[in-house]
Every structure is written in structure tokens, then in C-alpha cells.
Amino acid sequence: MDTSPSLLERLNHHPDAADWRRWYDLYTPLIRNWLGGLGLRFADVEDLVQDVLAVVVRRLPEFRHNARVGAFRKWLRGITVNCLREHLRAGKQCPVAADQAVLAERLDQLADEQSSMSQQWDAEHDRLVMRKLLEQVRATVEPTTWDVFEQFALNGRSAAQVAQQFRISTNAVFIAKSRVLQKLRQEAAGLIE
Incomplete structure (x- = not known):
């Protein structure tokens, strides 16, 4: 890709x-x-x-x-x-x-x-x-993906807590975080160091 x-x-x-x-x-x-x-x-x-x-x-x-x-x-x-x-x-x-x-x-x-x-x-x-x-x-991301990312990456909740809240696996929490961070890195390249 x-x-x-x-x-x-x-x-x-x-x-x-x-x-x-x-x-x-x-x-x-x-x-x-x-x-x-x-x-x-x-x-x-x-x-x-x-x-x-x-x-x-x-x-x-x-x-x-x-x-x-x-x-x-x-x-x-x-x-x-x-x-x-x-x-x-x-x-x-x-x-x-x-x-x-x-x-x-x-x-x-x-x-x-x-x-x-x-x-x-x-x-x-x-x-x-x-x-x-x-x-x-x-x-640019699905609302649920954003909500999971926000709770985990921005609000500092544990993967287990976020997984329980959204009724998803902890792996899905990490995947949501990864997807959003990838988009952020692409857009932020050269803008924020």
C-alpha cells in the first residue's frame, strides 16, 4: 500500500x-x-x-x-x-x-x-x-474508530476499559489507534516535529 x-x-x-x-x-x-x-x-x-x-x-x-x-x-x-x-x-x-x-x-x-x-x-x-x-x-474516520482512539490515546483509558465500553476486543482498540495515528502521521509530516 x-x-x-x-x-x-x-x-x-x-x-x-x-x-x-x-x-x-x-x-x-x-x-x-x-x-x-x-x-x-x-x-x-x-x-x-x-x-x-x-x-x-x-x-x-x-x-x-x-x-x-x-x-x-x-x-x-x-x-x-x-x-x-x-x-x-x-x-x-x-x-x-x-x-x-x-x-x-x-x-x-x-x-x-x-x-x-x-x-x-x-x-x-x-x-x-x-x-x-x-x-x-x-x-475521515468512522465515528466509532475515532471514539475508541479518543478514549484510548487521548484520554488515557486502558485498552481493556475501552474494549469493554465499546464491546470490542482489546486488539480492535489497538487497531483503531493505529489507523488514526497513521492518518495523523501522514498529514503531520513536516508540519509538527
């Missing part, structure tokens, strides 16, 4: 509207949340989200993962920072809680992959993308 390529691979080689929609649904909330967290006006956030998305669409074919941990989220963070800097250079006003100097400091922190702000970006990225991937995968 052929393994389905990851979302990033599909977008790089054979993108279709559904793949771009999935990417948009995964990443737009993260980008919007981060830009909004900098104290920007709603209209500026929305403009910047569109700028970031346009750069991603244009530059994704240039992205090479090379098995580096965090490569994609670092690349996306860099695009987000650069789009905001360009927005400011263009003379667009982006009021923040304090002033432009505070925004410049935050941008420098976000650009520094060792800063606590970048580490917070990474953690939020992984948390949000995993939540969205779980939602997407849930829609």
Missing part, C-alpha cells in the same frame, strides 16, 4: 484546492493569533495575514525541509516577521499597547529562534496544528 504524501509534499508537487484549504485552515488561525497578540489593529492583522499567505503560496516551492527539526515553523515564523517589518517600512501605522519600539523589540525576539517568544510560537504552533489535524482526521 502506498503511503499518502504529506500535505507539504502535495502542496509542493501536486497542489489542489482542497490541500490549500487544509493548509489555510491549519495556519491562518496561528498567524492571525500571533499578529493579533502584538497589539495590531484588526484591519492590519487581516492585511498581514493575507500578505503572509501570499508569500507562502509564492515561496513554498523553494522550501526544503531537509529533516531539520522545526524547519517549517521556523520558515513560516520568518515569513511572518518579514511581512510585518515590510508593513512597517511601508509606513503603515500599527499601533501597539506601548509604542513602535516595543513592536520592534517583539519582532527581534520572534526572529531569534532561541528567545522565549520564539519558543512560545513553536509550542503554540504545534498545539494549534495538532488540534486542527485531529479535527481533520476525525472527519
